[in-house]
Amino acid sequence: MKYDNLIFEKTGQMAVLRLNRPEAFNALNIALFEDIINALEVCEADNDIKVVLITGRDKVFCSGGDVAMFSRSPEPGDAIRQLTKRLYYAISGIRKLPKPVIAMINGTTAGVGMSLAAACDLRICASSAKFRQAYTSLGLTPDGAWFLLISLLIGFTKASELAFLDPVYNANEALSMGLVNKVVEDSELEDTSFQIARKLASGATVSYAIVKENFNEALLFSLERMLELER
Numbered sequence: 496m497k498y499d500n501l502i503f504e505k506t507g508q509m510a511v512l513r514l515n516r517p518e519a520f521n522a523l524n525i526a527l528f529e530d531i532i533n534a535l536e537v538c539e540a541d542n543d544i545k546v547v548l549i550t551g552r553d554k555v556f557c558s559g560g561d562v563a564m565f566s567r568s569p570e571p572g573d574a575i576r577q578l579t580k581r582l583y584y585a586i587s588g589i590r591k592l593p594k595p596v597i598a599m600i601n602g603t604t605a606g607v608g609m610s611l612a613a614a615c616d617l618r619i620c621a622s623s624a625k626f627r628q629a630y631t632s633l634g635l636t637p638d639g640a641w642f643l644l645i646s647l648l649i650g651f652t653k654a655s656e657l658a659f660l661d662p663v664y665n666a667n668e669a670l671s672m673g674l675v676n677k678v679v680e681d682s683e684l685e686d687t688s689f690q691i692a693r694k695l696a697s698g699a700t701v702s703y704a705i706v707k708e709n710f711n712e713a714l715l716f717s718l719e720r721m722l723e724l725e726r
Contacts, residue, residue: 617676
């Protein structure tokens with residue numbers, strides 16, 4: 496599968512979606528969002544694909560939204576609205592995909608990159624990765640269901656710390672607070688993530704689909720409302 500801003504790799508029963516804007520630190524613009532949305536639709540329609548991994552090219556997972564795009568636009572407000580509209584569909588697409596989605600966090604994760612990772616079912620993290628909320632330091636507020644997803648993962652106290660103080664956390668700190676499931680050496684990230692993905696691909700895929708749907712109903716019933724409120 497060929498995309499302009501995304502590398503789509505299908506290996507056996509796994510699909511890897513690799514954010515491919517290294518010159519912009521894999522910042523999410525409208526074109527990349529559209530590639531992600533389309534790739535998720537392909538993964539849902541392909542019965543041979545049992546599990547999906549999302550990662551970034553080079554040493555960055557995702558630096559957030561493409562803020563430079565806003566400054567170049569003659570109508571920055573409209574640019575933000577168009578970007579967040581596609582963000583809405585990307586986050587919903589990850590959660591509604593009836594297959595496990597693994598965030599293979601290979602490096603820096605900031606802004607909406609945190610929302611993208613948090614929407615996944617599992618997060619495997621390289622030891623060099625760092626995390627930052629980043630929005631409020633730019634005079635913005637988090638989106639991509641950040642308030643819902645991050646609060647569920649790390650609790651209200653830590654989520655408030657991120658939102659108001661905007662600290663930078665390393666991989667082990669992210670693990671201790673529950674933001675990620677596992678931290679491994681950078682050189683082991685793909686092997687470990689693929690091993691977990693293969694285990695899921697050979698498992699009870701129908702059960703996984705129901706488990707994911709039930710998690711959505713139990714914990715994320717307000718997902719779409721939160722996405723719209725943040726937008």
